């Protein structure tokens with residue numbers, strides 16, 4: 001099994017970083033963990049070149065999408081920022097356009113584990129996180145097999161005990 005994990009937090013050693021690495025430790029096979037904030041992330045320019053072939057934007061986001069296409073499992077993580085995923089994480093999602101617009105490319109069948117972290121201890125963002133299962137993931141033929149949410153997790157390593165336990169107990 002080939003796994004690609006994306007850390008959408010800008011915070012090194014933060015909650016996403018800790019949870020994603022814990023998850024990656026559990027998995028067999030080839031795995032790569034990418035810290036998005038360290039990469040050259042470019043936005044989708046809506047140039048539509050992907051409708052005629054590959055994305056022409058030469059940046060790391062294009063390579064990340066190609067790596068997701070090649071993976072069996074995507075671990076997609078982000079802290080909640082103002083009720084949504086970070087800009088780093090959304091930048092990758094928007095570039096899925098190069099797949100959805102190109103009939104020769106597909107993410108069909110790729111499994112996804114979502115990891116979200118938030119300071120708020122309530123279920124305030126659960127509906128938003130749940131909606132990701134449909135758009136973008138199911139829309140692209142991907143299947144969310146697990147969602148880990150660390151609620152009440154403001155500081156690095158704070159309030160993530162339940163999420164860590166859930167990861168330990170996961171059968172994957």
Ligand SMILES: Cc1cc2nc3c(=O)[nH]c(=O)nc-3n(C[C@H](O)[C@H](O)[C@H](O)COP(=O)(O)O)c2cc1C
Pocket residue numbers: 009010011013014015016017078079080081082083084117118119120121153154155156157
């Ligand atoms: C710019 C910014 C916006 C945030 N917005 C929210 C928010 O809307 N709701 C919330 O519960 N936490 C919010 N937080 C807190 C983070 O989601 C929380 O600290 C998270 O655990 C950070 O994960 P990380 O350690 O992987 O960066 C925000 C933090 C920052 C820096």
